[in-house]
Amino acid sequence: MGDKANTHPGAAGRAVAADHPASVRNVVLVGHTGSGKTTLVEALALTAGAINRAGRVEDGGTVSDHDEIEHRQQRSVQLSLVPVTWDGIKINLLDTPGYADFVGELRAGLRAADAALFVVSAADGVDGSTRMVWEECAAVGMPRAIVVTHLESARADFDEMTRICAEAFGADDPDAVLPLYLPLHGPEGPDGHAPVTGLVGLLSQKLFDYSSGERKESEPGPDRLPQLQEARNRLIEGIISESEDETLMDRYLGGEQVDLKTLVQDLERAVARGVFFPVLAAAPAAEGARQGLGTVELLELITGGFPTPLEREQPQVTTPDGRPRELKPCDPDGPLVAEVVKTSSDPYVGRLSLVRVFSGTLRPDETVHVSGHGLADRGHEDHDVDERIGALSTPFGKQQRPVGHCIAGDLACVAKLTRAETGDTLSAKDDPLLMEPWEMPDPLLPVAIRAHSKADEDKLSQGLSRLVAEDPTMRLEQNQDTHQVVLWCMGEAHADVALERLRSRYGVQVDVVPHRVSLRETFAARATARGRHVKQSGGHGQYAICAIEVEPLPEGSGVEFAERVVGGAVPRQFIPSVEKGVRAQAAKGVATGNPLVDVRVTLVDGKAHSVDSSDAAFQTAGALALREAAAExxxxxxxxVAEVGVLVGDDYVGAVMSDLSSRRGRVLGTEQVGTGRTLVRAEVPEIEISRYAVDLRSLSHGTARFNRRYVRHEPMPPQIAEKVKEQMKEAS
Structure with missing residues (x-):
């Protein structure tokens, strides 16, 4: 790692076959929007020789080529893979969006990776959402390192940023979050800011000067060494405390000098085990330069310190019927098990699936079994089919480079998988297997849409099905009560991107309309009425009269029908007809067009005609009687009403509870969850939380999460009910 020369058994340059899982590193870049993840990927690609100084790949295009939406929004909205090679090791860099709306793309990157680089801007610090992702990685033991960017900012302070990172990420052990290098500053400019021109390695005590655009190594002057000693001693103690050699700390404290080779090996093992989290600095190359500051050190950390796919604990694998299946970890010769981590559409190639292979070897033009994936409630159907895959390729910007196969531990793009969706498992057709799905957050922002024109209406269904196939965080709902098509999204930006993709990619123009919740009606008190359907117009007439009583029932009772007819006033064969008419009218509603529930309708009397009475006539009379009862x-x-659970930092509990109360919510209680987090539980009318996903993010600065579940319907306050009725009249 700048300080080492191929000393760790798993590092680059060792005797590792090029086509073996040990020669692969899968790394996901995590950080908030604007932290510099994509710029860092480009800088690493330049240093590794994957792109030239103009930022272009050998066969055209750039590493940062994204779709039209990303260019327009000026931010990443999708997971992208950039493979580079360093010292014989293939590094799959997975660049994720930083904006909270695209957490699905982030989760896909975490699933496909074996280690994470947390990219933190020296100008902006660490935000709440980045801390939350760190905690997710900690929960599964994913190895992590921290990269500080934007050191060119006038207010950038690497030492202060390192301290902030230790506080944010080192809650259990601040000495596990320490820098490996300290920045070297050049002369101060007119603004008083001294730019960072190089790094000094704390272990090797060597200088790495990037000021010329090429990394140059030198020995520091004796005047510099005392300045490094305190930071160096702390780093050595942090490494030794995580060493697998339990005698090393005692020997070190006893005055023994630990050799550099041992320190580097222990450092790399601690990083790979996810117990030590080094802090590095990085910056893009200057105009015309070949190497960006810190990129060599970062590439050496990835190849030497980050684990190989062989060291990753694999997700649980079962047969499609649920029987556990034990597999040898990451075996290229084992049964095929691969997972679709991303689905996209390419205007030239068609549908592309980014796949991580966990076992076996995937080859083009073979038939695989597609299994998945337990998200039917979101509009993603379960799959259990065979499909013939097309070509395999590896992406670079907008380019697709063909590959002959993809071994266990590696990633590749698969063409022509028409049925597979994100989260599905690919396996051998004669040995179908299913991987445990990764957790996806629920989309909680409803967006009601309708086709803009008749032509759009014809294409809407197919466009929506393709859209949700790409994105497991999106849920498609065809609401049977409101007759609305609703896209449930993660937030406004997510919704904007979805609608833009419908338009630009699938040629479907839609209009956003106000979202309606599923209201109900019920009788407030007992009522009676008479339904009379008598028509004589020559020939066969219609004759049916029925008298009913309606009484309210407890919540959840639905619609009950009873009869107390005496003396055959309504012939027995027509009583079911009255019930049918009553139930049909109840489904349509009696006052506002919303279904009528929680009532008992009793047929008590009526009249019939020997010739003109019929099933249809008594159905009509039953419906009329119910409407008449409602009129009186x-x-x-x-x-x-939904039960809402809000997980929020303790600093925002008061604001969240006050906000819920303003939404007519009833707080049910609070409970402490871990350190510094509180779960607030409340019951809130759904009409008040249609935009809660957006409002809560603003209220908590992106640090809170919530879930919701329907619990019941209950009477709406009269003044609000009147407003809703007026709005319904205007809409109709």
């Missing part, structure tokens, strides 16, 4: 009675409008 008070009708309550019922609104759905």
């Amino acid at each position: 009675a008070k009708i309550h409008l019922l609104e759905p």
Whole structure:
């Protein structure tokens, strides 16, 4: 790692076959929007020789080529893979969006990777969402390192940023978050800011000067060494404390000098085990330069310190019927098990699936079994089919480079998988297997849409099915009560991107309309009415009269029908007809067009004609009787109520509870969850939380999460019910 020369058994340059899992590193870059992840990927690609100084790949295009939406939004909205090679090791760099709306792309990157680089801007610090992702990685023991960017900022301070990172990420052990290098500053400019021109290695005590655009190594002057000693001693103690050699600390404290080779090996093992988290600095190359500051050191950390796919604990694998299956970890010769981590559409190639192979070897033009994936509630159907895959390729910007196969531990793009969606498992057709799906957050922002024109209406269904196939964080709902098509999204930016993709990629123009919740109606008190359907117009007439009583029932009772007819006033064969008419009218509603629930309708009397009475006539009379009863009675409008659980930092608990109360919410209680987090539980009318996903993010600065589940319908306050009725009249 700048300080080493191929000393760790798993590092680059060792006797490792090029086509073996040990020669692969899968690294996901994590950080908030604007932290510099994509710029860092480009800098690493330049240093590794994957692109030239103009930022272009050998066969055209750039590493940062993204779709039209990303150019317009000026931010990443999708996971992208950039493979580079350093010292014989293939490094798959997975660049993830930093904006919270695209957490699905982030989760896909975490699933496909074996280690994470947390990119932190020296100008902006560490935000709450980055801390939350760190905690997720910690929960599964994923190795991590921290890269400080934007050192050119006038207010950048590497030492202060390192301290902030130790506080944010080193809650259990601040001495596990320490720098490997300290920045070297050049002369101060007119603004008083001294630019960073190089690094000094704390272990090797060597200088690495990048000021010429090429990394040059030298020995520091004796005047510099005392300045490094305190930071060096702390780093050595941090490394030794995580060493697998339990005698090393005692020997070190006893005055023994630990040799550099041992320190580097222990450092790399501690990083690979996910117990030590080095802090590095990096910056893009200057105009015309070949290497960006810190990129060599970062590439050497990745190849030497980050684990190989062989060291990763694999997700659980079962047969499609749920029987556990034990597999040898990351065996290229084992049964095929691969997972689709991303699905996209290319205008030239068609549908492309980014796949991580966990076992076996994937080859082009073979038939595989597609299994998955337990998200039917989001509009993603389960799959259990065979498909013939097309060509395999590895992406670089907009280019696709063909590859002959993809071994266990590696990633590749697969063409022509028409049925497989993100999260599905690919396996051998004669040995179908299923991987445990990764957890995806629920989309909680509803966006109601309708086709802009008749031509769009014809293409809408297919466009929506393709859209949700690409994105497991999106849920498609065809609401049977409101008759709306609803896309459930992660936030406004997610919704904007989805609608833009519908338009530009699938040629479907839609209009966003106000989202309606599923309201209900019920009778507030007992009522009676008479339904009379009598028509004589020559020939066969229609004759049916029925009298009913309606009484309210407890919540959840639905619609009950009873009869107390005496003396054959309504012939027995027509009583089911009355019930059918009553239930049909209840489904349509009696006051506002919302379904009627929680009532008992009793047929008590009526009249029939020997010739003109019929099934249809008594159905009509039953419906008329129910409408007449509603006209004379008070009708309550019922609104759905959800139980909401908000996980929020202790600093924002008061603001969240106050906000929930303003939404007519009833706080049910709070409980402490871990350190510094509180779970607030409340019941809130759904009409009040349609935009809660957006509002909560703003209220908590992106640090809170919430979930919701329907619990019941209950009467809406009269003044709000009147407003809703007026809005419904205007809409109709």
